[in-house]
Amino acid sequence: MPQVCESWRLHRIGRTFRTGSGTTPRSNDPGYFDGEYAWVNTGDLRDSTINQTRKSVTGKALREFSALRMYSPGALVVAMYGATTGRVGILEIAGCVNQACCVLYGSHDLRVKYVFHWFTSHRSEIMNLASGGGQPNISQELVRSLQVPGPEPDAQDKILSVIREREVSHRQETRLLDRRLALLAERRQALITAAVTGQIDLTTARGADV
Numbered sequence: 128m129p130q131v132c133e134s135w136r137l138h139r140i141g142r143t144f145r146t147g148s149g150t151t152p153r154s155n156d157p158g159y160f161d162g163e164y165a166w167v168n169t170g171d172l173r174d175s176t177i178n179q180t181r182k183s184v185t186g187k188a189l190r191e192f193s194a195l196r197m198y199s200p201g202a203l204v205v206a207m208y209g210a211t212t213g214r215v216g217i218l219e220i221a222g223c224v225n226q227a228c229c230v231l232y233g234s235h236d237l238r239v240k241y242v243f244h245w246f247t248s249h250r251s252e253i254m255n256l257a258s259g260g261g262q263p264n265i266s267q268e269l270v271r272s273l274q275v276p277g278p279e280p281d282a283q284d285k286i287l288s289v290i291r292e293r294e295v296s297h298r299q300e301t302r303l304l305d306r307r308l309a310l311l312a313e314r315r316q317a318l319i320t321a322a323v324t325g326q327i328d329l330t331t332a333r334g335a336d337v
Contacts, residue, residue, distance in 0.1 A: 131276040133325070134139070135277055136236075138236055138272060138274065138275045138276075139271075139273070140231065140271050141270075143234045144237070145231075145234075146229060146230065147196065147229075147232075148228060148229055148267055149225050149228060149230075150194035150225065151226060152188045158187050158188075159182060159184055159188040160188070160278050161185070162184050162185025162187075164185065164186070164188075164221075165180040165220055165222030166182045166223055166224070167180050167222050167224040168224075168225050168228070169206040169207075169225075169227045170209070170211060172204060172211050172228070173214065173215055173216065176216065176219045177216040177218050178219040179220070195223045197222065197223050198222060198223065198224070198250065199221055201218060201239055202215055202217070202232040203216075204216045204218060204224060204229070204230050205229045205231065205246065206227060207228065207229050207266060207270070208227050208264035208265070209262070210262070210291075211260070211337055212254070212264060213253055213254050213265065214250075215243055215247065234245075236280065237275060237283070240287050241277060241283045242275055265303065
């Protein structure tokens with residue numbers, strides 16, 4: 128990891144956060160699925176907030192599978208294996224997870240959003256620690272062993288404020304570029320239409336090259 132300010136501390140995730148995971152109910156019982164409880168799978172993790180999930184489970188599943196516990200909004204979910212390994216999401220709703228997800232919650236020293244940005248910016252280094260063949264995996268133990276450098280919580284809040292401002296600026300610039308690209312594409316199409324319908328004298332348009 129890069130050098131950091133000497134006044135910052137290294138926070139081992141396993142000591143700073145409480146961690147947990149989940150499970151998958153037996154697929155041969157439809158009474159476990161399509162219920163009222165959000166059930167996060169790795170496909171729901173897109174480096175953003177999680178306010179809905181593609182799958183859900185029932186109260187029966189929660190009662191019969193002790194590994195299915197509900198996590199409160201604000202928890203950070205990390206994908207440990209699958210196509211989205213290393214991606215993260217912050218719960219905006221209460222939900223449980225499957226066994227491919229590691230959940231971080233209950234820290235007083237590190238802001239969840241700060242750790243969220245740390246994971247997204249250090250994904251390549253984290254993936255270098257992964258194991259496996261064509262689709263490397265990370266484990267809950269590996270996640271717990273990671274050390275996140277950080278200042279005091281107040282300073283983390285200031286860092287997050289700067290990040291939010293830059294994100295807003297980036298979105299505004301992106302929207303402006305998208306509008307310009309759309310306008311250029313529209314003018315290009317209009318020019319092509321004018322050319323093929325004879326509205327433009329191509330001989331004259333070529334000027335000195337004729």
